[in-house]
Amino acid sequence: MRQLAVLGLVFALIGLAPFVIASEFWLNLVIMTLYAALLGQAWNILGGFGGQFSFGHAAYFGTGAYTVAVLQVQLGVNPWLGLVAGGLMAVAVAAIIGFSTFRYGLRGSYFALVTLAFAEVLRILSNSVDFTGAGVGILIPLDQGAANFQFASKQGFFWVIWLMTLAAFAVVWWIGNSRFGAQLMAVRDNEDAARALGVSAFRVKMGAIMLSGLFSGLAGVFYAQYFLYLDPYIAYGPAISVESLLVPIIGGMGTLFGPLLGAVGLHLISELTRELIGDLPGVSLVLYGILLVVMVLFMPRGLAGLFNRLRPKATTKPAATGGHHA
């Protein structure tokens, strides 16, 4: 319960941003941080809480993005409806991938690789098919207005991402305090023992991947409307997949606030490097790679793990190492 109060407080504070920040530059920074937190939290549901590491989360992101874009540009469908459609399509893709892999017991590294393969398949398909604009991509025509899901000032976009991210975090809070979550984490920690206690591992993993896909898809919809341009590489390429997993790894997998810490941490580090080294091609990604290696090697529990170690625990000694608790 205390966690819920803290969550509310944090998001209330963040919600003050558009009233307190005048500069569009800084507001954009907050927006992009929330967006990164959303991506990370989505991955966290399946990876941190479910223990299934996906290397191809772009599959859901890109599907959400392309759905809203294609519906708008090719069929003139209002992007708010496109938002709903985008979310549903992303969930559908998640259900397909989840069913194909979980039904046959694919786990661990093999699962990670197969998700990557699925994302690549979608990238190739969207690159070859006309209605997604093939290699050229889709440009959403500028037509500002709230009804069009395009806002003249960044404030409108802020509220959308703020709501989406709040929803994602609320769902993750629920996961930490519900039967579904308890069963999901049990499957993560020991699938056989969980099944012996009556947990349907398949159903629980399917629930996780669909929730995870939903929020990634919503992030994709947001991206499409915010930047108004998509191509197969942006939508289904490795950059999104990597960012999705990097954020929770930095912040702390399997924790509620990890993705927020990770998003903030990642942005801080990116800005710092830009100040020190300048804006050079490939540098930020090199940084991401180094961070990934360093975090896995030395801080597998992420930033949240650091905070946990600083806070005095109620009872006995901290949990033994061994294993990413995650």
Next chain:
Amino acid sequence: MPDLAILIPSVLNGLTTGALYALVALGLTLIYGVLHIINFAHGALLMIGLYAVYFLNVQFGVDPYVALLIVPPLMFALGYALQRGIITRAGHGRDENILLVTLGLSIVIENLSLFVFKSDTRVIDTPYSFEVVEILGAYLPLPKVVAFAGAFVTAGILWALMAKTDLGKAIRALAKERKGAKLVGINTEHVYAMSFGLGIACLGVAACLLLPSYYVSPQVGHGFVLIAFTIVVLGGMGSFVGALIGGLIIGVVEALGGLFLGESLGQIGIFAIFILVLIFRPTGLLGHKV
């Protein structure tokens, strides 16, 4: 249905390409078979090998086939260092962590190269780059035919290494039974690193044989990673023969896929195979260990 005059060259080309893929996959097979590491940085390391061969040629005039004496040993050292220095510390008991670390390494390597070399593609010029060999009415580039032979030779050498040398026996022991190997005095950290080094050395061989008929750019490794994984999975996760056969199959599938579906869609065939094999027959076609 295209007639034989188009089909045969396509298949033969596919076979030679497939042999190259197999060469790349041989190293991954060894690394997976022994260390059970799914080395995500395999493509990025291939790229390093390619750049090494490139610069040896452009700066020092070293012929890529002569570079076979230089690059593989260097790559071996690189692999040994990476495994001993970084990868082995990542475990923490979950193999996805190793996947994450090798992913991180691949990102660092690729983007550093992007920064240093910019994104141009570069090719080398050798006197035999454009020579062709005629087989069954198809004209195959000589470098590719050499690579085809090279793949088999390399696989043979690897097999001999594993079967006949002490190191090979230590590696096989370690692959089968880690604790037992430790008990009989095998320095497991060292042997692991040797295995990884050998796997990366294979990439060095692949780079030397590949560059004459291909190109190098910072992203070149990308295309090979999933293909190499597909071959390893198809061939049985630890069988050299399986990797060879798997590579040839994938090469032909890609060629025929490209013929019937067009360049970009053709690649989907490979991924589809990958997904289907992992789901339905994870032990691969030949399913046995190194």
Next chain:
Amino acid sequence: MPEAPMLEIRGLVKSFGGVKASNNVSLSVPEGRITSLIGPNGAGKTTLFALITGFHRPDAGTVTFLGEDITGLAPEDIARRGMVRTFQIVQPFAGQTVRENIAVGAHLHIRSRAGALQKAEAVATQVGLGDRLDQDAASLTVAGRKRLEVARALATDPKLILFDEVLAGLNPSEIRDVIPVIRGVREAGVTILLIEHVMQAVMSLSEYTWVLNQGELIAEGAPADVVNDPLVVEAYLGKGMAERIAKREARHA
């Protein structure tokens, strides 16, 4: 045995590669008793548990629980019907507390989080973990982990628990402490089938035992009788041992 069997196994067969891990095993577990399954290492006891609880599919034979044929059902479905098992090598849900671990079991029949956590607390007290509820499960001692294993299973409100070597790895005083816990489980109305190596537990806890050797049932009966069965002695000590022991006893008589 007079009571209706709770669990009935007929002709179970299972091979792995060329090895017959279970060869035509049949037994009936009566309701309300503590019964046991013993046999030398490698006899196929854990395999039998795995077959009964759905972790492996038998090649032949049937498993009937409470009159329903459950052969080949998934483990979670069998657990839902009231039969749960523990594991020889205890794997707590690391990263969660003792309370949260037990709550997973409680959630089988309890939807609400608060309800499950409450039940977890009650069950923990029952098995003697009440003082460690908020401890990380991964930091429990071996004895603590065994109790946790019992608690998790108990929290599902089962009708039949299959304990797989729940006393393995415990020292004699720990064993003395856990035996009453197991008896307490039975007193709460749960039927128990134990795999055990610790003979003192088998003798003092179970009323009936089956002996498995190389995948086959070679003897059954009250533990005191079974232990003297020459076939059983040979299974544990080797061929001809029963005779040799009898001869030596005759000499010393």
